Amino acid sequence: MADFEIRDLRASVEGKEILKGVTLAINKGEVHAVMGPNGSGKSTLSHTLMGHPGYTVDGGEVVFKGKNVLALQPDERARLGMFLAFQYPVVVPGISMTNFLRTALNAKRGYDGKDKSKQISPKEFRSMLKGELEVLHMDDSFLPRYINDGFSGGEKKRAEILQMAMLKPEIAILDETDSGLDIDSIKFVAEAVNRMRGPELGVLIITHYTRILEFIKPDYVHVLVDGRFVLSGGPEVADRLEKTGYSEWGDVEDKPEEVA
Amino acid sequence: MATVPKQVDVGTDYKEKYGFFVPEEYVFKAKRGLNPEIVKEISWMKKEPEWMTKMRLRSLEIFRKKPMPTWGADLSVIDFENIFYYLKASDKQSKTWEELPPDIKKTYDRLGVPEAERKFLAGVSAQYESEVVYHSLHEELSKKGVIFTDTDSALRDHPELFKEYFGTVIPPADNKFAALNTAVWSGGSFIYVPKGVHVEIPLQAYFRINAENMGQFERTLIICDEGSFVHYIEGCTAPIYTTDSLHSAVVEIIVKKDARCRYTTIQNWSTNVFNLVTKRALAYADATMEWVDGNLGSQITMKYPSVYLMEPGAKGDVLSVAFAGKGQHQDAGGKMIHVAPNTTSTITSKSISKGGGRTSYRGHIKMYPDAKNSKSFVKCDALLLDDESRSDTYPYNDVDAENVTLGHEATVSKVSDEQLFYLMSRGITRNEAETMIVNGFIEPFTKELPLEYAVELNRLIQLEMEGSVG
Ligand SMILES: Nc1ncnc2c1ncn2[C@@H]1O[C@H](COP(=O)(O)OP(=O)(O)O)[C@@H](O)[C@H]1O
Numbered sequence: 001m002a003d004f005e006i007r008d009l010r011a012s013v014e015g016k017e018i019l020k021g022v023t024l025a026i027n028k029g030e031v032h033a034v035m036g037p038n039g040s041g042k043s044t045l046s047h048t049l050m051g052h053p054g055y056t057v058d059g060g061e062v063v064f065k066g067k068n069v070l071a072l073q074p075d076e077r078a079r080l081g082m083f084l085a086f087q088y089p090v091v092v093p094g095i096s097m098t099n100f101l102r103t104a105l106n107a108k109r110g111y112d113g114k115d116k117s118k119q120i121s122p123k124e125f126r127s128m129l130k131g132e133l134e135v136l137h138m139d140d141s142f143l144p145r146y147i148n149d150g151f152s153g154g155e156k157k158r159a160e161i162l163q164m165a166m167l168k169p170e171i172a173i174l175d176e177t178d179s180g181l182d183i184d185s186i187k188f189v190a191e192a193v194n195r196m197r198g199p200e201l202g203v204l205i206i207t208h209y210t211r212i213l214e215f216i217k218p219d220y221v222h223v224l225v226d227g228r229f230v231l232s233g234g235p236e237v238a239d240r241l242e243k244t245g246y247s248e249w250g251d252v253e254d255k256p257e258e259v260a
Numbered sequence: 261m262a263t264v265p266k267q268v269d270v271g272t273d274y275k276e277k278y279g280f281f282v283p284e285e286y287v288f289k290a291k292r293g294l295n296p297e298i299v300k301e302i303s304w305m306k307k308e309p310e311w312m313t314k315m316r317l318r319s320l321e322i323f324r325k326k327p328m329p330t331w332g333a334d335l336s337v338i339d340f341e342n343i344f345y346y347l348k349a350s351d352k353q354s355k356t357w358e359e360l361p362p363d364i365k366k367t368y369d370r371l372g373v374p375e376a377e378r379k380f381l382a383g384v385s386a387q388y389e390s391e392v393v394y395h396s397l398h399e400e401l402s403k404k405g406v407i408f409t410d411t412d413s414a415l416r417d418h419p420e421l422f423k424e425y426f427g428t429v430i431p432p433a434d435n436k437f438a439a440l441n442t443a444v445w446s447g448g449s450f451i452y453v454p455k456g457v458h459v460e461i462p463l464q465a466y467f468r469i470n471a472e473n474m475g476q477f478e479r480t481l482i483i484c485d486e487g488s489f490v491h492y493i494e495g496c497t498a499p500i501y502t503t504d505s506l507h508s509a510v511v512e513i514i515v516k517k518d519a520r521c522r523y524t525t526i527q528n529w530s531t532n533v534f535n536l537v538t539k540r541a542l543a544y545a546d547a548t549m550e551w552v553d554g555n556l557g558s559q560i561t562m563k564y565p566s567v568y569l570m571e572p573g574a575k576g577d578v579l580s581v582a583f584a585g586k587g588q589h590q591d592a593g594g595k596m597i598h599v600a601p602n603t604t605s606t607i608t609s610k611s612i613s614k615g616g617g618r619t620s621y622r623g624h625i626k627m628y629p630d631a632k633n634s635k636s637f638v639k640c641d642a643l644l645l646d647d648e649s650r651s652d653t654y655p656y657n658d659v660d661a662e663n664v665t666l667g668h669e670a671t672v673s674k675v676s677d678e679q680l681f682y683l684m685s686r687g688i689t690r691n692e693a694e695t696m697i698v699n700g701f702i703e704p705f706t707k708e709l710p711l712e713y714a715v716e717l718n719r720l721i722q723l724e725m726e727g728s729v730g
């Protein structure tokens with residue numbers, strides 16, 4: 001059995017069936033890419049895995065560390081070791097990024113406001129943050145800003161990866177982290193993710209384009225069309241998509257190599 | 261409950277002897293109810309000049325004639341005959357720690373309020389031992405000619421200044437509760453800042469706190485002379501426990517040419533209190549008045565800080581936050597009265613309702629014909645935490661001037677599922693995520709507070725969100 005298993009997952013949004021039976025096994029140490037055209041259900045997959053209340057699970061299961069993930073609240077999933085880098089990070093006014101990062105980190109460490117020994121020390125927090133900011137080529141001027149408030153597209157995505165680096169998940173889902181990024185930002189993000197790669201981390205990169213896969217080499221590539229995987233294989237699948245696009249799976253208008 | 265301490269029998273011929281007593285031999289006997297005799301006694305106890313006694317009596321008349329306000333919250337349950345209108349500090353001190361409601365004790369624990377301070381806030385002791393801080397501050401202020409004292413002492417020690425301004429901003433006939441306050445007032449703060457003097461650190465009632473300035477009918481008077489600046493802070497974030505059911509204060513402020521005054525309030529009365537407060541400032545040429553007003557406690561609050569913009573260039577701001585939990589109704593807002601040209605005002609109101617609590621924004625913008633080229637902007641944001649809670653806005657605009665700008669924006673929202681999901685996806689529990697969103701919502705208010713108040717306010721919101729505050 002793999003470290004993280006998705007079995008025949010089916011999900012719907014507002015009564016509309018989107019995921020029609022997705023099966024995927026991810027081991028720590030592996031990088032899986034899920035590619036698919038717009039509207040194929042990629043974000044539905046990422047949101048359902050993380051437990052967004054707007055998505056209804058119609059069947060299947062997700063097992064991680066012996067737990068039925070689908071029965072857990074999003075915060076429980078996160079504390080179990082899952083992480084989602086959002087395609088569209090949410091703005092939360094009035095809370096600084098620093099406060100957010102510290103609160104999240106403390107939550108991850110099991111600090112519930114009582115046992116102070118579980119709290120991260122200010123010194124440790126600062127040095128951790130400093131290191132990760134450097135890797136992502138971010139300066140600390142964004143730390144006092146409110147969560148994602150007024151961030152450029154690139155800043156938002158980098159901030160997502162910063163959170164990932166701080167929280168050190170075991171299973172990370174990156175939902176179109178590359179979309180809307182210029183080539184430099186993609187490189188910084190890829191560099192940060194590559195640094196985290198290792199036997200303790202399994203990654204699911206969701207992308208529309210093949211470009212990010214030049215910088216983060218996947219071990220496996222799966223093609224999602226209309227809520228189902230239509231093709232799975234090694235990195236060569238991405239090469240094939242680069243040439244032919246999603247057109248071989250029917251009436252799909254866009255090509256993966258087009259850059260938004 | 262207050263047990264009445266040992267009394268001296270003053271005899272039946274007390275009234276005839278009125279005024280001839282040797283005060284040392286007399287212990288004021290606390291009595292319930294409201295009549296001219298009680299008002300005279302209060303004035304006599306305080307050894308006030310005759311003009312004040314007369315003003316109190318006249319105000320009592322006005323109070324009796326004025327009808328109860330019929331808008332806002334339901335006030336019909338207030339029993340004016342069952343209230344002690346004047347208690348000496350020693351009378352108030354008779355509660356014991358054990359008698360306090362468990363909720364209040366728990367909140368002090370969770371907030372980490374120090375022992376001495378708790379006893380004061382809970383009414384167990386009448387004096388909070390912060391006199392050392394106050395005395396050194398006081399010396400420094402005196403050097404600059406700043407007067408910062410309780411209102412009773414001010415009447416005694418600065419009679420001319422006092423008489424010149426007292427009751428000029430809010431005359432007794434202004435409203436029923438202003439009349440009541442003028443009849444029976446006790447305690448409160450008096451501040452005078454001379455021309456051009458900037459008081460760098462905020463003045464806090466806390467420095468010289470005693471049972472009376474957090475009393476039921478406190479009266480505050482602040483005079484900022486030309487070009488001066490002062491920031492005054494009233495109240496505290498920890499809940500103040502009192503068995504008195506009515507708190508009716510009056511705050512009068514005069515901000516002269518080029519001066520600036522900021523008045524910050526954090527009101528957290530226990531939830532049995534009716535909090536009916538009149539606050540008004542007069543701002544003269546190019547002067548700025550800022551009300552920063554937080555209402556967390558009490559059962560019912562009716563409070564609409566106002567600024568009369570008297571001369572060109574005057575500026576008025578109200579920034580307020582109201583939190584209404586179960587059984588609470590916070591009816592708050594602001595009034596901006598533009599009398600002169602080129603005057604500007606803003607009102608920013610944020611409210612949170614939870615557990616069936618109710619918040620209302622009530623505002624009045626008035627522009628007199630002379631108020632040409634004036635501007636006013638009102639923004640009200642309400643956050644509802646559940647379906648039982650309620651929020652309303654009652655904005656009144658009255659514009660008789662030409663060429664003015666008037667803006668109004670109002671939003672009502674719920675805690676967003678997307679924001680909750682985002683925070684929870686980082687491992688933060690639902691409750692903590694909601695608390696963060698609420699604290700984020702009031703951040704424009706919190707960031708205007710001195711740091712220690714901001715921190716305490718956030719912690720208090722956290723307790724309210726956990727539902728552990730009564
Ligand atoms: N909140 C929603 N309400 C209604 N339809 C939705 C919602 N989210 C997604 N959908 C629909 O589900 C389908 C899959 O969307 P999504 O998972 O976002 O695709 P992708 O991420 O692959 O572009 C689309 O047809 C989209 O319109």
Ligand SMILES: [Mg+2]
Nearest residue numbers: 042043087176
């Ligand atoms: Mg998507």
